[in-house]
Amino acid sequence: MSFPSSWTTAPQQPDARFFEQAAQRQSALTKPSGSLGRLENVAVQLAGLQGTKTPAVDQIQISVFVGDHGICEEGVSAYPQAVTAQMIANFANGGAAISVLAKSLGADLEVVNLGTVSDVAPGLPGVIDARIAPCTRNFAATDAMTTEQVCAALNHGDAAAQRAADKGSQLFIGGDMGIGNTTSATAIASSLMGKNPMKLTGPGTGLDLAGVRHKAEVIISAIQRHDNDDDGQDAMAVLKAFGGFEIAALAGAIAGCAARTIPVLIDGYIVSVAALVAVSHQPDIRPWLLFAHRSAEPGHQAILDALNAEPLLDLGMHLGEGSGAAAAVPLLRIACELHNGMASFEDAGVSTKKQ
Ligand SMILES: O=C(O)c1ccc[n+]([C@@H]2O[C@H](COP(=O)([O-])O)[C@@H](O)[C@H]2O)c1
Numbered sequence: 457m458s459f460p461s462s463w464t465t466a467p468q469q470p471d472a473r474f475f476e477q478a479a480q481r482q483s484a485l486t487k488p489s490g491s492l493g494r495l496e497n498v499a500v501q502l503a504g505l506q507g508t509k510t511p512a513v514d515q516i517q518i519s520v521f522v523g524d525h526g527i528c529e530e531g532v533s534a535y536p537q538a539v540t541a542q543m544i545a546n547f548a549n550g551g552a553a554i555s556v557l558a559k560s561l562g563a564d565l566e567v568v569n570l571g572t573v574s575d576v577a578p579g580l581p582g583v584i585d586a587r588i589a590p591c592t593r594n595f596a597a598t599d600a601m602t603t604e605q606v607c608a609a610l611n612h613g614d615a616a617a618q619r620a621a622d623k624g625s626q627l628f629i630g631g632d633m634g635i636g637n638t639t640s641a642t643a644i645a646s647s648l649m650g651k652n653p654m655k656l657t658g659p660g661t662g663l664d665l666a667g668v669r670h671k672a673e674v675i676i677s678a679i680q681r682h683d684n685d686d687d688g689q690d691a692m693a694v695l696k697a698f699g700g701f702e703i704a705a706l707a708g709a710i711a712g713c714a715a716r717t718i719p720v721l722i723d724g725y726i727v728s729v730a731a732l733v734a735v736s737h738q739p740d741i742r743p744w745l746l747f748a749h750r751s752a753e754p755g756h757q758a759i760l761d762a763l764n765a766e767p768l769l770d771l772g773m774h775l776g777e778g779s780g781a782a783a784a785v786p787l788l789r790i791a792c793e794l795h796n797g798m799a800s801f802e803d804a805g806v807s808t809k810k811q
Pocket residue numbers: 532533534535632633634635636637638639659660661662723724725726727751752753773774775776777
């Protein structure tokens with residue numbers, strides 16, 4: 457199996473003329489300049505990325521990537537690993553937060569199962585069987601993934617981007633589910649940003665202070681182990697060292713969407729780390745990303761800073777699943793409706809600002 461071309465080739469850059477056209481329209485609409493605040497920027501960004509005068513987010517694909525983590529052997533999560541597989545059934549049965557949000561938004565929801573320790577019933581609706589292994593390896597002892605597994609996960613992400621393109625999706629949302637994945641995400645982020653894991657590690661699903669300290673110590677010694685390897689410190693080596701399958705697939709989906717000119721709305725902590733991997737690997741991916749929300753996971757802000765991102769919402773959410781991104785979609789829709797529907801000063805006969 458080879459790496460997807462979206463991973464090995466820089467994406468095309470969005471056409472600057474559509475951003476300029478949209479910015480001009482915003483300044484001609486019947487409102488004091490800038491008075492719709494960041495709703496104006498969102499509309500301009502979507503118009504530019506979609507290459508249109510009339511941006512819209514009616515057709516949305518949400519892909520939730522799911523995988524288990526060998527690092528759970530170190531006691532780094534407040535929940536048992538069995539929850540990962542149980543939540544796949546919950547996604548399929550419509551009971552998870554992202555299931556409800558996707559239905560409410562009229563978005564297409566798919567769940568990509570990259571491998572769980574507990575069994576998942578076959579044939580669940582909307583669940584794609586993309587199992588690589590029951591879980592990643594315990595990265596306290598060895599690299600979480602083989603190169604072949606990284607490649608497989610990137611391809612599964614790219615395939616989700618292709619499905620989004622085939623449906624004419626105007627926006628892609630990636631979500632994550634995997635008990636233990638905040639430990640993987642924090643190890644990746646600490647390595648790529650050269651930050652002390654003590655500063656980035658947080659409670660995830662609900663560790664107490666002693667648990668967070670233990671989790672940070674696990675990450676610190678794993679990073680030391682990896683630093684002693686000869687594998688290098690680039691995004692691919694770091695991804696392979698710390699996992700997980702769903703984070704690698706998310707990075708592949710983000711790169712795959714950029715390659716197919718689909719804007720991506722980035723969710724919380726884990727998806728932002730996947731975005732950091734993708735952008736570290738290929739900086740030209742960055743223009744294709746919008747940032748939905750600031751997760752309550754304490755390390756998120758440093759990742760947003762590294763990506764030069766200012767998210768739209770700060771609701772104290774820290775669920776994952778793509779839920780924070782889904783919660784921001786109504787704002788994107790309002791921004792588009794204002795952009796497309798408001799009258800200009802000229803059309804409405806409203807006087808412009810005094811000179
Ligand atoms: O996305 C976030 O901001 C976020 C922050 C904390 C936890 N999560 C979710 O919680 C799970 C990982 O938490 P943990 O404590 O098991 O590492 C995983 O399924 C994530 O989707 C997600």
